[in-house]
Amino acid sequence: xxxxxxxxxxxxxxxxxxxxxxxxxxxxxxxxxxxxxxxxxxxxxxxxxxxxxxxxxxxxxxxxxxxxxxxxxxxxxxxxxxxxxxxxxxxxxxxxxxxxxxxxxxxxxxxxxxxxxxxxxxxxxxxxxxxxxxxxxxxxxxxxxxxxxxxxxxxxxxxxxxxxxxxxxxxxxxxxxxxxxxxxxxxxxxxxxxxxxxxxxxxxxxxxxxxxxxxxxxxxxxxxxxxxxxxxxxxxxxxxxxxxxxxxxxxxxxxxxxxxxxxxxx
Amino acid sequence: xxxxxxxxxxxxxxxxxxxxxxxxxxxxxxxxxxxxxxxxxxxxxxxxxxxxxxxxxxxxxxxxxxxxxxxxxxxxxxxxxxxxxxxxxxxxxxxxxxxxxxxxxxxxxxxxxxxxxxxxxxxxxxxxxxxxxxxxxxxxxxxxxxxxxxxxxxxxxxxxxxxxxxxxxxxxxxxxxxxxxxxxxxxxxxxxxxxxxxxxxxxxxxxxxxxxxxxxxxxxxxxxxxxxxxxxxxxxxxxxxxxxxxxxxxxxxxxxxxxxxxxxxxxxxxxxxxxxxxxxxxxxxxxx
Numbered sequence: 001x002x003x004x005x006x007x008x009x010x011x012x013x014x015x016x017x018x019x020x021x022x023x024x025x026x027x028x029x030x031x032x033x034x035x036x037x038x039x040x041x042x043x044x045x046x047x048x049x050x051x052x053x054x055x056x057x058x059x060x061x062x063x064x065x066x067x068x069x070x071x072x073x074x075x076x077x078x079x080x081x082x083x084x085x086x087x088x089x090x091x092x093x094x095x096x097x098x099x100x101x102x103x104x105x106x107x108x109x110x111x112x113x114x115x116x117x118x119x120x121x122x123x124x125x126x127x128x129x130x131x132x133x134x135x136x137x138x139x140x141x142x143x144x145x146x147x148x149x150x151x152x153x154x155x156x157x158x159x160x161x162x163x164x165x166x167x168x169x170x171x172x173x174x175x176x177x178x179x180x181x182x183x184x185x186x187x188x189x190x191x192x193x194x195x196x197x198x199x200x201x202x203x204x205x206x207x208x209x210x211x212x213x214x215x216x217x218x219x220x221x222x223x224x225x226x227x228x229x230x231x232x233x234x235x236x237x238x239x240x241x242x243x244x245x246x247x248x249x250x251x252x253x254x255x256x257x258x259x260x261x262x263x264x265x266x
Numbered sequence: 267x268x269x270x271x272x273x274x275x276x277x278x279x280x281x282x283x284x285x286x287x288x289x290x291x292x293x294x295x296x297x298x299x300x301x302x303x304x305x306x307x308x309x310x311x312x313x314x315x316x317x318x319x320x321x322x323x324x325x326x327x328x329x330x331x332x333x334x335x336x337x338x339x340x341x342x343x344x345x346x347x348x349x350x351x352x353x354x355x356x357x358x359x360x361x362x363x364x365x366x367x368x369x370x371x372x373x374x375x376x377x378x379x380x381x382x383x384x385x386x387x388x389x390x391x392x393x394x395x396x397x398x399x400x401x402x403x404x405x406x407x408x409x410x411x412x413x414x415x416x417x418x419x420x421x422x423x424x425x426x427x428x429x430x431x432x433x434x435x436x437x438x439x440x441x442x443x444x445x446x447x448x449x450x451x452x453x454x455x456x457x458x459x460x461x462x463x464x465x466x467x468x469x470x471x472x473x474x475x476x477x478x479x480x481x482x483x484x485x486x487x488x489x490x491x492x493x494x495x496x497x498x499x500x501x502x503x504x505x506x507x508x509x510x511x512x513x514x515x516x517x518x519x520x521x522x523x524x525x526x527x528x529x530x531x532x533x534x535x536x537x538x539x540x541x542x543x544x545x546x547x548x549x550x551x552x553x554x
Contacts, residue, residue, distance in 0.1 A: 052276070094429060100368040101344075102351035102360055118352050120344035122337075124367050127278040127428035136279070141340025224274045234427045235364045240437030241423035248441030248482065249415045252448050255478030256303035260312060260471050 002174075004156050006108035010148070011089060011211030012162065012170060013178035015185060016223075017197060019082035019169040025059040026050060028164030032149065033058065053085055054135030055144035059161045060085045064222060083214065083223050084161070084170055087112065087133045087146035088201060091208030094234050095125035095134060103143075110175070111148040111211060119143050128234045130207075130226050148212070175211060182215060189215075206231040273431040283337035287330055288421050291374075292447025293454065294326035295418025298381060300452050300475070302411040304468065305404060315468035317388035319455050323414075324385035327378055334374075349375075366424035370417075377417045380410030419444035435497035438490040445486055449479035 004010065030037055035056050043049055048063040064081035089112045096104040096112060103118035104125060114125075114134075119142040126134045126143060134145045149159035157163075162172035171178060182199055189197040200220050201210025205228040220227045301319030304312045335345045348371040351360045362368040387396045387403065398406060422439030433439065456472040459465035 054276070098362075098365045098367065098427065100360060100362065100365055100371065101347040102353050102356070103347070105353060105356075115353060118344075118347060119341070120338050120347045121341035122348070122367065123278040123280065124365070124424075124428075126276055127280075127425075127430050127433075128275075130273070130275055130429040132274055132276040135276070136339075138339060141338060141342070141344075226274060230273075232429070234429055234434065237426040237428075237434055237437065238364055238366070238423070241366075241426040241440045244437040245415070245419035245423060245440030245444055248444050248486065249419070251482055252445060252479060253299075253303065255482065256300065256448075256475050257307045259475035259478055260304050260307035260468075262307070262309050 004109070004153050004158075009110040009175040009211065010153065010173065011111070011175045011178055011213065012086060012148070012159070012172055013182050013213060013215070014084050014086065015169050015171070015182075015215045016081065016083040017169075017185075017189060017194070017215055017217055018167045019061065019084055020167055021061050021063060021080070021082040022166065023050070023061050024164045024166055025084050025161035025170055026057065026061060028160040029059045029146075030056075032152070032160035033147070053087075053131075053133045053145070055137040056135065058086065058144075058146040062223060064218075081217055081222065083216070084165070085131075085223075086161070086212050087148070088131055088207070088213070089146075089148060089211035090206075091204070091211070092233060093207065094128040094130055098124045098128045098234050100124060107148075107150055109148065109150070109153050111150065111153075113147055113150055114143055114145060116140065116142050130231065132224075146212075178213075182213065185215060200225060207233070273429055273434070275429045275431070277430070278428075280337070283333045287333040287337070288443065289450075290326045290329050290333070291421055292418050292443055293451045294323045294330065294377070294381065295414040295416070295444070296447035296449075296451030297323040297326065297455060298377075298384070298407075298414035299411045299418070299448060300455060300472075301384070302407040302414075303475075304471075305407060308468065308471070311467035312471070313391075314462065314465035315455060315459050315472065317392060318458050318462075318465060319451070320381070320384040320388040322451065322455060322458065323381050327374075327381045327417075330374060331378075364427075366420050366427050370420045370424065373413055373416050373420065377410070377413045380406070380413055384410060415444060418447040432494055436490055436493040438486055438493055442483065442486040442490055445479055445483035449476055449483050452476040452479055 029035065035058065038051070038054070038056050041049060041051075043051055046063055046065060048061070048065075050057050050060050053060045062081075062083045062085050064083070089110075093104070093112050095114075096106070100122060101118055101120055103115045103120070105113055105115060107113045121136065121141040121143065123136055123143065126136065134143050136142075137144045149157070149161075152159055158172045162170045171181065173181075179202055182202055186197055186199055194217075196217055198216055198219070199213065200206065200216050201213035203209060206226070214223075214225075216223055216225075297319045301316045301323065304316035304319060308316070331345075335342050338345060347360075348368070349360055351358050360368055361372065383398070384407065387398055390396050396403065419440040422441070422443035425433040426436065426439050428434050452472050452475050456469055456476065459469060459472075
């Protein structure tokens, strides 16, 4: 890969069709970013024991195990779906929209980054992120998520997860190149009859496009991802919310004025 | 068109500090508005009750920033980052009109000024003379009351301006919080003046106002359930029901498809929540 340059757009293309669920990405991420991880726990309805993305898990291989028992076609058995989930680094990021401190910024690599020295732990971004990506680190009192290995990019290195992925399910590179590679991969799968394969976040239908986009083997909802109809920014509710409050205020003031109106002279 | 939002978010875990902040912000804003309305609409006999209202709003306001700062946890000392952006090379004041939390911080600061002046003025008046002439005071109170309305209601809007299930499925919360705050503060002021002969005149009038506010609140609660039901959130939050709370959430009529897409189960706090978190609080055992 060519040298990593500031000012260019970078991202991930995560091809879930070749993810084997080895979780090397999770381990590499924790190693590089010095994340302790959560206390080990068995999650009783899944072979996955990571659970979800949070302050300690910036990559999470989702296991979609609840698949129908019968084969789709003869000789084509059922398979669990694996997806190495990560912060999507949305073009129109919900977290960045609501952040009151200005801690969440876009870097010179066009990634979404939470400045730890600026963040004050209000957690508004957690309420806003539609992907359940951000978690609160109680020790630092700040919100944590994938940085797209900002420090490695500055040093000219690709992110740890992409480096470690043994199947190249996680690819890192300039966004335009990744999009091109994804289009080729999708065409290949479709030509092989894998018609359920689809790209998620490749175009601008979901939050203006995702810098970390995916090739999925089922519809987005199956993976717990909002589809294009549901991917909305929090600010959609500003107008309605304030109008509702204003109408209530008018009614309440009228009620108060009526109740307190003058009745005769003192 | 009904917008069927699906949510895959994590709970921000705004718990007790924030719950009490919502309560005190409602009381503070509500009391200030009630005091202003008593002064504007009432006669001279309502003035003692109006002063009690301004007294009430002061401590209720002062406790708010303490609760908000405590909620920040280990980063409590960075509370001022809400107002000042300390991003290296991009420092300045923070103000995002589209983020209720950002607007609310400034509104709370402004409201603190109005409340302090009005409470001190009421205290001085009880001792012979106010610090502001009454004509100016009325104008001051009206501007303060507008900020008070914002303080009592923006918290509801803040919840809606998110991607949380239920919260972001309705436009009612801001108004509901305001009506609730007004009702609560009218009742509180009535309670405080019940043994004060000089303010006794206002007692019946406060009860009447509280009645109006309560009716408004009840109507908004109904509208809240209608909006949330229309967005499909109730059916999602309380599986097995269509437009209202079913008697037993967690009733086992879920398809396997649903279980697959939901991806949630009794996994503790780390469960990816598509509304599953709130379901848990309704029912000790549930299948999703």
